[in-house]
Amino acid sequence: MTSVIFNIPLPPSVNALYANKRRGGRTKTRAYKAWLDEAGQMILAQRARVTEKRVAGRYDLLIEVGPSRRDLGNMEKCVSDLLVKMNVVDDDKHCRNIHLKVAEFPGCRVTVTASMGCS
Numbered sequence: 001m002t003s004v005i006f007n008i009p010l011p012p013s014v015n016a017l018y019a020n021k022r023r024g025g026r027t028k029t030r031a032y033k034a035w036l037d038e039a040g041q042m043i044l045a046q047r048a049r050v051t052e053k054r055v056a057g058r059y060d061l062l063i064e065v066g067p068s069r070r071d072l073g074n075m076e077k078c079v080s081d082l083l084v085k086m087n088v089v090d091d092d093k094h095c096r097n098i099h100l101k102v103a104e105f106p107g108c109r110v111t112v113t114a115s116m117g118c119s
Helices: 030-047 072-085
Strands: 003-008 018-020 026-028 059-065 095-102 108-114
Touching: 003 030, 026 030, 030 072, 059 072, 072 095, 072 108
Parallel strands: 059 095
Antiparallel strands: 003 108, 018 026, 059 108
């Protein structure tokens, strides 16, 4: 079964990802851009050490985050978007199961596993 695991910084809350533009529309916040850059660099560095570098097709997602006062559910969106941006997965629409879990370690560990069935 194809699986990849990455350690990344704790993602920002979905509430802190976008800001309103002066002339209408939305833009990524500086904090979100900085997190995308840092987390992306960490994925690139860790990819050199893993055999499977991406998961094609349907997949299951496990996101484990260290103790935090933040809303656990608000962290999934930016992690999923990062996985697509870094070409770890084809498209987040292929995700079949998402598990969010508070862990005893700091930061965030993301596990992407190819789905075997139609869940």
